[in-house]
Amino acid sequence: MSLSVTANDEGRRAGFAKRIAGFFRRYPEAFAALLILILCIGVGLLNPAFWQLANLFDILRGSVVRGLFALGVLMVLAAGGLDVSFSAIAALVMYAVTKAVTLFAPDTGMVLIFIMSAVGGALLGAINGVLVNALKAPSLIVTIGTQYAYRGFLLTFIGTALFMNIPPAMDHFGQWSLMSRTAENGFTVQLPGFVLVLAVAALATWAMLRFTLIGRAVYAVGGRPDIAERLGYRVSSVQLFVFAWAGMLAGVAGIIHVSSNRLANPFDLAGIELSVIAAVILGGARITGGSGSVLGTLLGVVLITLVSNVLILIGIPSAWQTAILGLFILSAGVFFVLQKRWS
Amino acid sequence: MRKLATLLGSAAMCALLATPLFAQEGNNSIVTVVKVTGENWFTRMEEGVKAFGEDHKDVTTRQVGPAKADAAQQAAIVQDLIAQGVGAIAIVPMDPSSLEGVLRRAQGRGIKVITHEADSLQNTLVDLEAFDNTAFGAHFNEQLATCMDGKGKWTSFVGSLGSLTHVQWADGGAENAKKHPEMELVSPKNESFNDANRAYTLAKEILRAHPDIKGFQGGSAIDVIGIGRAVEEAGLADKTCVIGLGLPKDTGPYLESGAVDSISFWDPKDAGYVMNILADKVLKGEEITDGMDLGVSGYNKVAVTKGPGEGVIVRGQAWVDVTKDNYKDYPF
Numbered sequence: 001m002s003l004s005v006t007a008n009d010e011g012r013r014a015g016f017a018k019r020i021a022g023f024f025r026r027y028p029e030a031f032a033a034l035l036i037l038i039l040c041i042g043v044g045l046l047n048p049a050f051w052q053l054a055n056l057f058d059i060l061r062g063s064v065v066r067g068l069f070a071l072g073v074l075m076v077l078a079a080g081g082l083d084v085s086f087s088a089i090a091a092l093v094m095y096a097v098t099k100a101v102t103l104f105a106p107d108t109g110m111v112l113i114f115i116m117s118a119v120g121g122a123l124l125g126a127i128n129g130v131l132v133n134a135l136k137a138p139s140l141i142v143t144i145g146t147q148y149a150y151r152g153f154l155l156t157f158i159g160t161a162l163f164m165n166i167p168p169a170m171d172h173f174g175q176w177s178l179m180s181r182t183a184e185n186g187f188t189v190q191l192p193g194f195v196l197v198l199a200v201a202a203l204a205t206w207a208m209l210r211f212t213l214i215g216r217a218v219y220a221v222g223g224r225p226d227i228a229e230r231l232g233y234r235v236s237s238v239q240l241f242v243f244a245w246a247g248m249l250a251g252v253a254g255i256i257h258v259s260s261n262r263l264a265n266p267f268d269l270a271g272i273e274l275s276v277i278a279a280v281i282l283g284g285a286r287i288t289g290g291s292g293s294v295l296g297t298l299l300g301v302v303l304i305t306l307v308s309n310v311l312i313l314i315g316i317p318s319a320w321q322t323a324i325l326g327l328f329i330l331s332a333g334v335f336f337v338l339q340k341r342w343s
Numbered sequence: 344m345r346k347l348a349t350l351l352g353s354a355a356m357c358a359l360l361a362t363p364l365f366a367q368e369g370n371n372s373i374v375t376v377v378k379v380t381g382e383n384w385f386t387r388m389e390e391g392v393k394a395f396g397e398d399h400k401d402v403t404t405r406q407v408g409p410a411k412a413d414a415a416q417q418a419a420i421v422q423d424l425i426a427q428g429v430g431a432i433a434i435v436p437m438d439p440s441s442l443e444g445v446l447r448r449a450q451g452r453g454i455k456v457i458t459h460e461a462d463s464l465q466n467t468l469v470d471l472e473a474f475d476n477t478a479f480g481a482h483f484n485e486q487l488a489t490c491m492d493g494k495g496k497w498t499s500f501v502g503s504l505g506s507l508t509h510v511q512w513a514d515g516g517a518e519n520a521k522k523h524p525e526m527e528l529v530s531p532k533n534e535s536f537n538d539a540n541r542a543y544t545l546a547k548e549i550l551r552a553h554p555d556i557k558g559f560q561g562g563s564a565i566d567v568i569g570i571g572r573a574v575e576e577a578g579l580a581d582k583t584c585v586i587g588l589g590l591p592k593d594t595g596p597y598l599e600s601g602a603v604d605s606i607s608f609w610d611p612k613d614a615g616y617v618m619n620i621l622a623d624k625v626l627k628g629e630e631i632t633d634g635m636d637l638g639v640s641g642y643n644k645v646a647v648t649k650g651p652g653e654g655v656i657v658r659g660q661a662w663v664d665v666t667k668d669n670y671k672d673y674p675f
Binding site: 155159161162182187260261309310315321 | 381532
């Protein structure tokens with residue numbers, strides 16, 4: 001009697017687990033959303049200071065540069081590749097554009113600066129695409145190579161010194177605020193205007209993946225390149241396109257980094273690559289390609305920014321902070337593996 | 344037989360090819376290895392290194408460093424220098440303990456090792472400190488205490504927890520703060536990884552966790568820039584005190600706005616020059632004695648003490664405090 005009950009129970013539990021696993025399989029974004037929710041509630045209980053507008057503004061501000069990078073990585077990942085050169089592209093573009101504008105045309109407007117950086121980034125990204133096509137090498141290897149090459153080029157030929165006096169247009173753009181609140185202790189918080197750039201980039205990427213032919217081609221090529229080729233998709237042009245797109249977003253991200261930081265440091269952004277890729281994966285994209293969504297990616301980015309922004313708030317000593325971040329990513333990885341096993 | 348001849352021939356060729364490689368630089372070359380190439384701090388140091396070379400035609404001097412602040416890359420550079428057989432290495436270690444092995448190897452090959460900002464390192468002949476690090480940290484804290492009227496919350500930043508001097512300044516500050524019982528240290532030794540944006544993010548988070556914070560002590564030269572921006576954006580420039588290591592030109596805008604109250608530094612040009620003086624003295628076999636005058640301001644009467652290893656530690660009194668009023672006197 002009791003035996004049969006246990007078996008029944010187990011069967012029901014297995015069914016429940018299966019249903020949950022199935023849900024997360026269908027909506028991989030939900031996992032990142034769930035983690036964000038748990039984290040917010042946990043941190044909010046430990047330190048009520050978490051619940052303030054300033055914190056939300058800071059998380060949004062902190063998500064912009066990583067978010068732009070992540071959208072680029074999502075494109076490349078969906079097409080079955082991997083890109084780790086975006087931080088070097090951003091550093092090269094931001095420093096070269098800032099320096100050129102300061103030296104030759106200090107009154108250049110922000111629109112032109114953005115166009116220059118987007119084109120510059122797209123060209124550098126296209127080099128990645130051409131190399132991946134020409135060498136028939138794994139894109140991870142190619143972009144590790146170009147990452148070093150771009151950064152080396154920057155430090156050797158363009159400059160190494162910190163640049164404190166950025167062009168006025170960039171300075172104003174970085175200071176532009178959509179909303180400003182002053183708390184009772186005289187604390188001013190602002191929602192920076194450049195979060196709109198991330199919103200526009202996310203909408204454009206989403207619409208492109210969703211409604212256009214090239215968007216379909218990206219998933220097709222990432223899922224089954226052999227079949228995509230037989231269906232008439234040109235794999236090489238798709239690859240060129242995704243790397244150029246990632247490069248373009250990286251160039252724009254670099255300019256935002258400089259504008260908000262009010263200085264151009266060619267050593268900045270190095271080492272951000274893995275946290276960006278982690279964000280995209282946490283957002284439900286498969287590292288093997290053919291999947292991933294813009295919404296999931298943005299949630300992944302917010303999650304990573306959240307984790308790295310709340311550790312002081314809950315009083316974790318600084319020596320522990322990177323370790324905690326690592327554990328967090330690791331446990332998410334374990335969840336994805338378990339979820340696959342359950343379903 | 345013929346095979347043997349070929350073998351011998353190729354061995355000879357190898358020896359011929361290898362000799363010039365090892366003899367590339369003579370015993371009178373001093374190479375200064377810095378934490379990272381291109382930061383204004385080390386660009387200024389390079390001026391001192393070059394100046395020494397120009398003032399002393401009998402030695403050649405040059406400066407090298409990794410493109411990224413990374414202890415492993417710095418160790419690789421020292422390996423290269425050992426292979427090149429330079430006369431002396433004057434190094435500013437990123438992470439002193441991780442360089443012990445490679446510096447021991449250098450000394451084993453007869454290369455003279457001089458260090459800077461690493462008084463815990465064993466495998467060095469002379470370690471140069473611009474000043475006593477604990478005293479420098481205490482000096483920061485005294486400035487903070489004056490600015491904060493001796494009460495309120497304060498915090499400290501370090502470039503990384505592996506940067507010994509930064510940790511010594513933070514600890515020296517914390518030790519000194521015991522004299523001021525109403526000062527409370529919160530969330531100490533935040534790691535900025537020499538990135539102004541990271542320092543900015545951390546400072547904002549600290550402002551949120553401790554809205555009544557009154558004082559910030561910066562560690563790496565770039566920390567005060569990030570902290571200054573956070574304080575300025577929060578509209579708290581007049582209500583908080585930001586003090587730390589910094590460079591006049593980089594920090595200028597924040598000193599002007601009052602977000603950063605005071606910065607202190609030692610002139611990296613002088614430090615570079617003095618490191619090379621010490622290297623030159625060691626190469627020539629001259630003795631370095633307590634109270635010696637090295638002929639550079641701030642190093643006119645150096646204190647020489649025994650180091651943790653075979654070597655000695657040379658300390659100057661070379662710190663400079665700079666505020667809004669006099670930062671323009673230092674064009675770097």
